[in-house]
Amino acid sequence: SGRIMLDGSEITAAAPEQIARSGFSMVPEGRHVFGALTIEENLKVGAGMRADKHSVAADLEQVYREFPILAERRHAVAGMLSGGQQQMLVIGRALMTSPRLIAIDEPSLGLAPKIIDQVYEILMRLRAQRKLTLLIVEQSSTRALMTGGRMILMRGGRIVLEGPASEMVKDERLKQAYFGFGDH
Known part of the structure; x- marks a missing residue:
């Protein structure tokens, strides 16, 4: 929606x-x-x-x-x-x-x-x-991060993480959100 x-x-x-x-x-x-x-x-x-x-x-x-x-x-x-x-x-x-x-x-x-x-x-x-x-x-999060733009990660149709790719590449929350473990 x-x-x-x-x-x-x-x-x-x-x-x-x-x-x-x-x-x-x-x-x-x-x-x-x-x-x-x-x-x-x-x-x-x-x-x-x-x-x-x-x-x-x-x-x-x-x-x-x-x-x-x-x-x-x-x-x-x-x-x-x-x-x-x-x-x-x-x-x-x-x-x-x-x-x-x-x-x-x-x-x-x-x-x-x-x-x-x-x-x-x-x-x-x-x-x-x-x-x-x-x-x-x-x-492929690796490919997406290489674009250098803004990244929005969605799971099940909901945004769980977003920000500049340059910052997200260093963020442990990306792995947590992408692979579905942790707080996201």
């Missing part, structure tokens, strides 16, 4: 296209690519609501610079990509909406450690370059 606020406006019951126009984009768990479409077609789906074709083309080239494997394979069918490549594609598609806030659900799910490192490096670089706000839902 509750409300979802973005820039002081409630978006809880807003239509998805209205939420997207407000600058919010979502990367869902499970890397939902349009498997029969090409990589480039998948990326252009993200820009579907944007009218300025010049800025869309510029953003497409920027996504290709961030994810060179997608540029190399731009005409390949997205369903044939590896899990890591699909994750890069859905992040790229979210970037094509020209967001200010991206919610990413379980970016490390099912990926090899080396690919997870790459995905997080890209996310942190994009956050800095584009001044993006990232809301990352992640079961």
Whole structure:
């Protein structure tokens, strides 16, 4: 229960296209690519609501610079990509909406450690370059702490601990809350 606020406006019951126009984009768990479409077609789906074709083309080239494997394979069918490549594609598609806030659900799910490192490096670089706000839902507390942002730990749908990641990494209460022992 509750409300979802973005820039002081409630978006809880807003239509998805209205939420997207407000600058919010979502990367869902499970890397939902349009498997029969090409990589480039998948990326252009993200820009579907944007009218300025010049800025869309510029953003497409920027996504290709961030994810060179997608540029190399731009005409390949997205369903044939590896899990890591699909994750890069859905992040790229979210970037094509020209967001200010991206919610990413379980970016490390099912990926090899080396690919997870790459995905997080890209996310942190994009956050800095584009001044993006990232809301990352992640079961790995180690990965979440590496983001350097604010961390909120939930158990059973309730907030049990929150604060700057830089402080939480040193806080014994994190282990207690995360693993379910102690006072939390």
